[in-house]
Amino acid sequence: MNKGTKHGLLIVISGPSGVGKDTVIKRLLELDPTLRYSVSYTTRPPRPGEVEGVAYRFVDRDEFERLIHDGALLEYATYDGHLYGTPIAPLDEARAPGYDIVLKIDVQGAEQVRKRAPDALRIFLAPPNMDELLRRRTERHSESPLDQTARQRIAKDEMALAPHFDHVVVNDDLERAVQEVLAIIRLARERHT
Ligand code: 5GP
Secondary structure, three states, X not given: OOOOOOOOOEEEEEOXXXXXXXXXXXXXXXXXXXXXXXXXXXXXXXXXXXXXXXXXXXXXXXXXXXXXXXXXXXXXXXXXXXXXXXXXXXXXXXXXXXXXXXXXXXXXXXXXXXXXXXXXXXXXXXXXXXXXXXXXHHHHOOOOHHHHHHHHHHHHHHHOOHHHOOEEEEOOOHHHHHHHHHHHHHHHHHHHO
């Protein structure tokens, strides 16, 4: 958090589905309570245990298109047939008093953020290897076998974009990866103030 007059950082955490973005971000928020999380809109149906307004704001396609039309989204992307987008208003509300806010978005969204908010800190979370990514995703059991195949194909394309990010962090060990991300955030704060 910036205690001076500067607004907070926009921190993008991206990477292929199944790499562990949710777990890394959950841990970051535990370790640094001054960080805020940006809750996205999505047209994908909730998975068991996902709470409205906490995991996502679940909306239908008409509502999502209205948000696009109203200019309410910083970025949005289609992922595996569903729309996902970041609302602008909560970002401004968190950043104005100096809180840093974390976005969990796909690589297409991260590319849009780079263009619309060039000062954003963009971190790519990578798996140790593709076999490990598939294994982690199979463990989740949350998608059909068809979705798994589609997502693995998408993941390969996403991995190719890693060099476009400010930092690449390999999620080989959760605590190690989280500490690396925290160090990157601390350094960015020092440069920002
Ligand atoms: P899942 O359906 O597994 O929760 O998310 C699928 C993908 O959409 C993940 O890569 C996730 O990071 C991404 N995603 C979640 N929210 C957003 C968002 O607001 N914008 C974009 N561009 N991608 C998002």
